[in-house]
Amino acid sequence: MGRSAQGDPPVLIQxxxxxxxSGWRLARTVSRAGQLGVVSGxxxxxxxxxxxxxxDPGGDLRRALAAFPVPEVAGRVLRRYFVPGGIPEGSPYRPVPRLGLRQSRALDELTVAANFCEVYLAKExxxxxxxxNYLEKIQMATPAAVYGAMLAGVDxxxxxxxxxxxxxxLLDELAAHRRGEVAVTVADGDRQPVAVEPRRLFGRTLPPLPRPRLLAIVSSHVLAAYLARTPRTRPDGFVLESPVAxxxxxxxxxxxxxxxxxxxxYGPRDEVDIxxxxxxxxxxxxxxxxGTADGLAAALAAGANGIQVGSAFALCRESGLDPALRDRLLREACAGTLRVRNDPLASPTGFPFKVADVPGTLADPAVYADRPRLCDLGYLRTPYAKEDGAVGYxxxxxxxxxxxxxxxxxxxAEDRRCLCNGLLAAIGLGQHRPDGYAEPPLLTLGQDVGFLAELPEDHSATDVIEYILTGARVRTA
Structure with missing residues (x-):
């Protein structure tokens, strides 16, 4: 299938x-096939x-926690959250600490351990x-999350x-276990740092870590040039993303x-000058x-190292989507009835967000209207300066x-969807409220699903890779 040598950039990024x-099972399958498997962070x-x-059916998470380099941290996470046999079906989940400018030790430990586990299992x-993959907009989680992934040897x-x-x-500092921080934007106030301090968090010094390569996902050649201007901001490469992703x-x-x-x-000003x-x-x-053989051929002809493919992997057997929801998306896409719209209002971030119009999900106006509005997870909330000088969210x-x-x-606030709860429900981890209300799922997908015509009805990740790479070889020979 065209394995990339360990030191070479991959042709295909999942x-x-x-x-x-994009869980560890999917990323591991893609990586074993010689391409870059990516977990969502x-x-x-x-x-x-x-x-x-x-x-923890199957014990995978406990196995990963057993490999965590600071056993007492892993032990605290297990004692706090592990329930032998699992909580009863329909029971509410225990909450986790919410992100803020001043992180609690418990949240830092959980974040570092969770990112370690996901990468560890993907590399196993x-x-x-x-x-x-991280969202820069979720800045308050970034230092601890990146550090956990680096502890597991993320590439x-x-x-x-x-x-x-x-x-x-940040990667340079964390590779040496030094304090790593990012400056968080505070509306109507000054930017404030959020940091992870490895030596204080663990109470010991660990051996230096390999520094992973950084790929900045951008949609503008102007932004790419801005980031590349100095060594302090320069990534190791770019993913150029079009609006249909x-x-x-x-x-x-x-x-x-x-x-x-x-x-x-979108118009000519939104086109990336490759x-x-x-x-x-x-x-x-x-x-x-x-995400097709022709797409890869066109990318290579334009000078790219390859392509990043999302939707074909999101709909494969190894995807983390709830199987019933995945089947519905596949059926509707194959029947030509699936509509994925670029909703300018759905996301609390203010960025347009692709929403799959599937009845019974949060895209359904009736389901949206019935959902009590609340923000109890808070990954996309933003800090702001209050009149008294304190910071609120x-x-x-x-x-x-x-x-x-x-x-x-x-x-x-009009028409905003709770992405945090909706996306968790899409992978079968939706919250059940004490009053019996269950969070509905929200599904996102790329707007181009034409690739499905060339794939088996119930396709695997390796089917996607073989279809793209084999076809590309034929067309570029």
Whole structure:
């Protein structure tokens, strides 16, 4: 299948999708096939805690925690969350500490351990490449999350949904177990640091770590050039993402215009000048609509090192999606009835977000209307400066009156979806409320699903890889 040599950049990067969709099983399968398998680093603290409360069927998480380099930290995580046999079906999950500018020790330990476990399991039993994908917008989690992945020997860190200018230096510091920090934007106030201090957290010094390569996920050649200008901000490569890719997209440049379906209109200013990115001299991959043999051929012809593929892997057997939801997406996509819209309002981040219109999910207006508005997980909430100088936190998906009391207009909260709860429900880890209410899922996917016509009905990750690489060889021979 065209294995990439360990020191060579991969041809195919598997996307780091959603919350838990790109889990360790998928990433390990892709890596064993010689390409770059990527785990999603979003909310791994919460997914670890909930899976431990489910009893950790198969014992994989406990096996990974047993390999954690500081056993007493792993022991505290187990004692806090592991439930032998699992909690009763329909019971509420125990909460985890929420992100903030001043992290608790318990949250740092959980975050570091969770990211370690996911990467450890993805790398277990082979010598292939594994990456981890983070959202730059979830800044308050980044230092501890990255450190945990590095403790497990992650090979690549991919960062999108923002400007990852501080990540190269963060990787340098954490490789030496020095304090690693990023500056968090505080609305109406000064940026404030959030850090992880390995020696203070563990009470000991560990051997130096290999520094992973950093790929910045960008949608603009201007941003690529900005990041590459100095060694302190320069990544090791880029993923150039088009607006059709799943999850979040960069908003159009200039004044926002919507088409007849209510989706943002992208124009010439939003097109990445691939030649200008190539002139920077760093490796790059193309993403969003390139997940076919012809797409790879076109990317290589444009000077790219390869492509990043998301949706085809999100719908494969090794995907972390709830199997019943995956089957529904496949059936509707194959029947030509699936609509994935680029919703400018769904995400609390303000970025357009791809939402699969599937009845019974949070995309359904009736389901959305019935859901009590609340923000109890808080990964996408933002800090702001209060009038008294203290820092508060707000999210457009929280109750509208609460959001307004925090100084923002009600219209900003209109039609916002709770991505945190919805994406967790999409992988079978949705919260059950004490009153019996179960969080509905929210599904995201890329807008190009034409690849399904060339794949088996119930395809695997290796089917995706073989289809793309074998076809590309035929076309580029």
């Amino acid at each position: 996307g780091g999708m959603g919350v838990g969709v 979003t909310a791994l603290d919460l997914t670890l805690a909930r899976r431990l409360q489910r009893g 039993g082979h010598d292939g490449l594994i990456g981890v 690549y860190v991919l960062v999108g949904a923002g400007i990852p200018a501080e990540i190269p230096h 799943g999850g979040h997209s960069a908003p159009p440049r200039g004044r926002l215009t919507l088409d007849e379906r209510g989706e943002p209109v 030649a200008k990115v190539a002139a920077i001299g760093l490796p790059f991959w193309l993403a969003g609509g390139y 707000r999210c457009p998906a929280e109750p509208v009156d609460v959001y307004v009391r925090k100084g923002r207009p009600a219209e900003e």
